[in-house]
Amino acid sequence: MLVLDRLGFRYPAATRRSLAGVSLDAQRGRVLGLLGPNGAGKTTLISILAGLLPVQEGRVEVDGVPLAALRAEAPTRIAVAPQDYAFYPMLTVAENLACFAAAARLTGARRAARVDACLATAQLQAFADVRAERLSGGLKRRLNLAIALLAEPQLVLFDEPTVGVDPQSRAFVLDAIRALADGGMAVIYASHYMEEIEAIADRVAILDQGRLLREGPLAELLSEGGRVLRLRAPGLHADTLARFGRVARSGEEWSVQLDDAARPAEVLAALDAAGVRPQHIDFGRQNLEQLFMALTHRSLRDAE
């Protein structure tokens, strides 16, 4: 549905490009997770898709229609749920929805129906007459979500939609977004929370410093660490592992990129012989944090 082809962007007076040659696509019924630290270019990418920044380099098309033409003709086909509480705190939930529904050019019975439907989707019916400023952080996130869905967009961009919410609300928001994709919507979910991306995304794109480092199905990316053995073993010396492959260490966490001839069982036997008792062993699958680290040689959290 959405195709980004070598997208690039540089802010005025910036020394480096915020986006450089990013190529991606998002499909209906799928969640594309956009992972990267702050400053990776996620918000810039979303701002371009939202029509707030121009396409400087490359090409963006939705179903074959250039983004600028689509935004001029049907701007509400793409919706954004921004990172901030982008609504009016002094207005009630219902007043906010009515205001944004009108801004999305919904009229008459359809407007009323969409407001009711979005209240229901976000389970905000009981709070319809409550001023937005009096809502909890979780409820504010839900209102942000409800507003994004008013015009029944075909593509929704979520920018860090769970920042500052309790675990229960986080689970609700994630479930609701997953349900949108299952209902046929294309979803782009930008976050620096790896666990959320792992939980919700079908495909993942990893951005860092404006560049796309890796993009592919989640399962494929997670299985890329096929020949890497990770373990946590206090008292372990690098010499014990060095003969099996390339060794890296972070505190008590060790990882060995096994040579072709080496087998995990041999490593465990060597540990046993050295009197080392491993507390945790992981082989054949990595998480996104490890993938990011392997790609950038930095921790995702360090990069923020």
Place this chain on the structure above:
Amino acid sequence: MPSESLAVLAALIRKELLALRRDLHGLGALFVMPMIFIVLMSLALQHYYNPPAASLPYALDVRDAGDAARLVQGLWVRAHGEPRPLPADWREALRSGELKYLVVLEPGLSAALDAPALPTAAHLRLLTEPGIDGHLFNALRAELVGTAGDAKARLEYMSAGASPGASMAALVQAERFAGGAVRPTAVQQNVPAWLVFGMFFVVASMSSLFIQERSSGTLARLRSLGVPPALMLASKAIPYLGVNALQALLMLAVGVWVMPLLGGEALSLAGVDGAALAVVLLATGVAAVGLSLALACAVRTHAQAATVGPILNVLMGAVGGIMVPRFVMPPLMQRVAEWSPMNWGLEGLLVVLLRGGGLAEAAPHVLRLVVFGLAMLALAAWLFRRRGF
């Protein structure tokens, strides 16, 4: 404009009005503050335009028993009412303000008035309380000179006889000329002044919500929904022009109906050209809203909005003749005042409310206000696009 866009505009205006209705501080600055200023300043300056020289508590110390001195005494009492008994400690009574002034008729006054020559020494002393207004002091001194001159003339022409009510004062007629039935009073000056001041205060409410909208990404959200920037700006300008109109109605009502209830003089709208008044008010609104929008687009933070707008307003008010009437300023400051948009609004209203002027007389002020307002709106639109959402 297509009906779709009108519906968007209506929804955004409704949002603006709801936000304003729930902003008590903003409402206070827009409606209560100028009303309080009008009431306080009109009552405080009530006597500035009509000095109460004839009704001040005073005393006479007559130290000359001659006929001429008695004549002066009689003339003064006739014009200023009966004096208070001279207190033993009149110095303290003057210092404390219990007596506003004391006139001492020194020995030798009668001789000086009877002499066939003009006096060369002081025989009448005017002593006033320390805080008396300078204009009032001068008025009393001039009256005393006039009374003495009148007495001397009466003594000279006694043989020729004098008709009842004849006096030197009858020779002079003085009035503030307004060209119509409008009376120049403190209310007539203060209502336009503080109304203009209040109208420009829309900057505080407007920029406060604007910054909140921008920092929270709400403007960006509206933009991504396809709302054109011009519509966003119009949705702010229109309701605040309405606020300006409401301010004008309220302030005029305060002048007409509330001030008399508080013991002040009433604002008179008799003989006022209603159409000219409406046009001047609309032009002032355009200037105030244009400037407010430009400032709202220029500032970045709530702290900037909370300081820049009010400071600019106070400066424009101080320079522009709101706080200090322009006619009391020295010539240089009067020229500086001409650069303040508040002054254009005030002068336009004074032309209509005080001088009985119509559209033609108010046109120069209206033109300045409208050109300024439109230039500010253009600046706001440029800043809005340049600085993003």
